[in-house]
Amino acid sequence: MGKGDKKTKRGKIHRGTFGTRRPRIKKKRSAESKIDINNKATVK
Helix, strand or coil: CCCCCCCCHHHHHHHCCCCCCCCCCCCCCCHHHHCCCCCCCCCC
8 A cells, every 4th residue: 555556646646647546636717718808898
């Protein structure tokens, strides 16, 4: 149950792999990507 164990978090870190014990961290969308540049404000 150490670095050589494929199923543990420590083993995943050692091997550089991902799985249930060590999921990939999802990147948050930046504020710039949320704002639509092409959408202009319309005046009524």
